[in-house]
Amino acid sequence: MARFQCAVCSFDDHATWAGELVCPRCGNTTGVRAAIGMEEMTDREAEALTALAAQWSEDGDDAE
Numbered sequence: 787m788a789r790f791q792c793a794v795c796s797f798d799d800h801a802t803w804a805g806e807l808v809c810p811r812c813g814n815t816t817g818v819r820a821a822i823g824m825e826e827m828t829d830r831e832a833e834a835l836t837a838l839a840a841q842w843s844e845d846g847d848d849a850e
């Protein structure tokens with residue numbers, strides 16, 4: 787899911803992210819903003835974030 791905001795029809799809600807910046811209501815492609823959730827990331831992006839989090843966690847353990 788992603789949150790879409792459309793400047794044309796004032797749509798402001800969550801809708802399924804289809805990989806394109808298109809308004810779910812009016813189909814407009816300009817003036818549309820979308821905030822994509824982590825679940826919409828590719829596996830590679832998610833793995834990179836997970837690896838970073840693990841690294842930070844390890845650093846925290848070392849400090850104790």
Ligand SMILES: [Zn+2]
Pocket residue numbers: 792793794795796797809810811812813814
């Ligand atoms: Zn729209």
